[in-house]
Amino acid sequence: GIPLLCFEHAAAAGADAIAVDSGGAIYVANSRAGIIHLFFPEGDPLRALRIAPQRNSEGPFLFSIDADGRIYVPDPAGGRVQVFNSRGLLLKIWRILPDTAEKDAHPFAAVAGDDGAVYVGDAAGGRILKFTRDGVQSAAFQPPDSGDVSRLLGLAVAARHVFALRGFPLRLEVWSEDGHREITDTLGDRLSAVESAAYIAADAAGDLIVLDPEARRVLRFRTHLDLP
Template identity: 30%
Template sequence: MRSIRLAVLAPLLLASTAPAPHYAVVHGWPVLPPGRLFGPCSGVAVNGKGEVFVLHRGNRGTDAKGLATLKEPVVAVFDAATGRLLREWGAGLFVVPHGISIGPNGHVWITDTGSNQVFELTPDGALLRTLGERGVAGADATHFDRPTDVAPLADGSFYVADGYGNSRVMKFAADGRLLFQWGTHGTGPGQFDIPHALAIDAGHRVYVADRANDRVQLFDGKGRYLAEWKSPSIGRPFGLALLPGRRIAILDGGTSSGKVPDHDGVTIAGLDGREIAHFGGIGNQDGQFRIAHDIAADRAGNLYVVDIAGQRVQKFVRR
């Protein structure tokens, strides 16, 4: 297997010695109502009940004109085992929904790059809390500039990747107070060019998909730089998902020219950065991607990937 280059060595966890996993796409998953199609799918998350939350944008593309909200439901919830559609919600609330995460308490977090806001909701879509000022971009403690992802923790605190405009990662207390932040725009250690996705492991290390810098950066829980992972197989990381067995899935969404990616795929790595497996590619067939945008894992280690251009979600099971 190829190795992912570590630019700076940090205290590393031992890599798994288990055999390299193989992932196969589940044909016919999920089951949509007759005639139903998704819009661009930007986010996916799985809760502890085995429900898969797919975030999509209906007929809206990447950018919004003004602050008009999407009138159709933008969150579709599926049964992970059967692919059956369980419920939908989110109409009239979001402008350009981007990332979706689920906390240990089951609450759903959604970032909106169109409104510059972060939302906390119940699993059925009831609004609990909104952070940020609608339609106002900023770089202070109470404003965002096109935030991309949220990583909620068991104690109620949470990290936010304030990605497209501010190139920073912020940590908030459970009550919404900003505790600290780090990152500026750039290519150096601890700098970002679109921090697009977050993951937090059991050792409280923070993984950041530094998308336009073509790398994953690692930090401790206080934002201190540890290392970076960068390799041809990682490519341009759009999404991250922690897996059982001290592993992580890194989603390469490719660069795009005229909405056509030049590569797409998933790399499975140990938490020491060693590459274990890789699958996927560009295309419209099952198991292929077109601007893969986010990835999530369930408790069994099955993976779910959503596409922007492909406008779909796919399930991959470990064989």
């Protein structure tokens, strides 16, 4: 829990999302203002890129960078995902289709996986959508017992698994890359009192780091994905 780096910048004042690329560069997003600030690993500013502003959007906002430097940014209000190159040039726009009930998509997360896929979280339908990096949808993950799908709050990808946080009350789902739900867990009910979004990240070993914003704490969980 000891910080390895601390720096101050005006971009942090309204920031609501952060990501790191494979080279250690730091990306800080202000989704309401529609801007992502890019910093060198040491904290020095490099550049900024414009994204679709989310002035009326609430809840989590999760973007990511793949190994080639492409940046995947959700546009919840527009029902789409924007794809930028490492210089901030818009390359593609992926339209996210409505769900089977014709409910308009509200993509809040676009997470690049090590398998070459990008996983998009749809807050409106509770769906996890799997895309190729060319923008072709190849799968959709939904709980097999879903009649009333709980709200999708967070999404992370690591160790050949997809981690989804749903609520309320909060629970964790662990999916294989081909769409099989392997684990459902309440995380020991440690987050049961959280009424706002909790944020998750996963490392290469599959361990989870969970931000509990109401308690102002960070929890780390070992997933033991190798156990039968």
